[in-house]
Amino acid sequence: MTGFRRDGAVAVITGAASGIGRGLGRALVGRAESVVLADIDGDALSIVADELAGAGLPALAVPTDVSDLDAVDTLVARTLERFGRADLVVANAGIGAPHAPFFELEPADVERVMAVNYFGVHWTVRAFARHLLDRPGPGHFLVTGSENSLGAPVLRMAGYTASKHAVHGLADVMRRELPPRIGVTLLCPGIVNTALAPVGENDGSRAGIGYGADEVATWALDAVERGDFYCIPHPPIREFVDERHDEISATFDARAPRFDGDGVHDTRALLARMMPERVQPIDDPLA
Numbered sequence: 001m002t003g004f005r006r007d008g009a010v011a012v013i014t015g016a017a018s019g020i021g022r023g024l025g026r027a028l029v030g031r032a033e034s035v036v037l038a039d040i041d042g043d044a045l046s047i048v049a050d051e052l053a054g055a056g057l058p059a060l061a062v063p064t065d066v067s068d069l070d071a072v073d074t075l076v077a078r079t080l081e082r083f084g085r086a087d088l089v090v091a092n093a094g095i096g097a098p099h100a101p102f103f104e105l106e107p108a109d110v111e112r113v114m115a116v117n118y119f120g121v122h123w124t125v126r127a128f129a130r131h132l133l134d135r136p137g138p139g140h141f142l143v144t145g146s147e148n149s150l151g152a153p154v155l156r157m158a159g160y161t162a163s164k165h166a167v168h169g170l171a172d173v174m175r176r177e178l179p180p181r182i183g184v185t186l187l188c189p190g191i192v193n194t195a196l197a198p199v200g201e202n203d204g205s206r207a208g209i210g211y212g213a214d215e216v217a218t219w220a221l222d223a224v225e226r227g228d229f230y231c232i233p234h235p236p237i238r239e240f241v242d243e244r245h246d247e248i249s250a251t252f253d254a255r256a257p258r259f260d261g262d263g264v265h266d267t268r269a270l271l272a273r274m275m276p277e278r279v280q281p282i283d284d285p286l287a
């Protein structure tokens with residue numbers, strides 16, 4: 001638990017011009033103090049900023065390509081210049097990718113999906129971490145993964161799935177490295193009715209598709225306030241998560257059951273003895 005509350009927060013949202021990011025902006029109206037909106041689509045971003053400002057939430061639009069380290073540093077600078085602080089950092093920008101078997105995916109497409117969905121998230125949390133650490137009080141990172149962070153429900157999406165597993169790994173290490181006053185939530189939705197959803201075109205075939213972006217945004221902010229690490233709004237995801245974990249457990253049972261003295265193979269115990277900093281949070285600079 002971080003004690004984080006969205007009330008009065010300065011929030012930064014990447015991928016804010018559309019879908020879940022836009023839903024998060026809307027969900028912060030009447031709750032956050034102000035919001036910084038970042039997206040590669042500057043025109044759409046201005047429209048969302050105007051909408052939120054019109055609804056009473058001061059919004060600064062900063063056109064940003066999150067895969068560009070310098071652009072993300074500029075996003076931090078513009079945020080601090082305008083509002084003096086960031087309390088909730090939402091690394092949400094993401095793209096889909098062409099669908100094909102893993103060996104037919106174009107290298108440029110795989111590189112781009114990693115550049116946005118993984119590096120874009122890593123650069124965003126990297127750039128804001130120092131600020132959250134160096135100023136007092138609670139802070140929170142909300143990172144948008146996917147059900148594809150937790151398993152492989154859809155085939156012909158190897159690059160996307162790998163990028164979302166990478167985000168899971170990043171967020172899991174972040175939450176263990178950061179001091180307790182800075183929380184991390186990993187949003188892992190199933191299909192959400194946005195432009196990115198891997199179903200139909202925007203022609204009515206989307207009717208009846210699970211949650212909308214605004215509902216998922218509310219789920220995510222509730223999870224942030226509770227200090228939950230995982231936010232998984234779609235119950236059926238449990239099926240393939242359980243399948244994976246059952247298979248792993250069965251593999252241990254069959255091939256590598258515990259035995260007396262197996263501690264010599266225990267990475268955590270060995271590191272705790274020899275390199276304790278590798279298994280402890282970083283020191284809080286303000287503690």
Ligand SMILES: NC(=O)c1ccc[n+]([C@@H]2O[C@H](COP(=O)([O-])OP(=O)(O)OC[C@H]3O[C@@H](n4cnc5c(N)ncnc54)[C@H](O)[C@@H]3O)[C@@H](O)[C@H]2O)c1
Binds near residue numbers: 038066120190192197
């Ligand atoms: N829609 C789904 O079914 C679904 C399911 C699970 C996870 N997600 C994830 O949710 C996140 C948001 O997606 P969405 O469904 O709202 O889609 P969306 O396409 O509606 O919104 C994504 C936004 O990210 C922006 N963006 C793309 N590349 C960018 C870049 N390089 N820099 C900055 N902004 C960039 C786009 O312009 C767009 O505004 C993504 O990370 C996506 O992978 C979506």
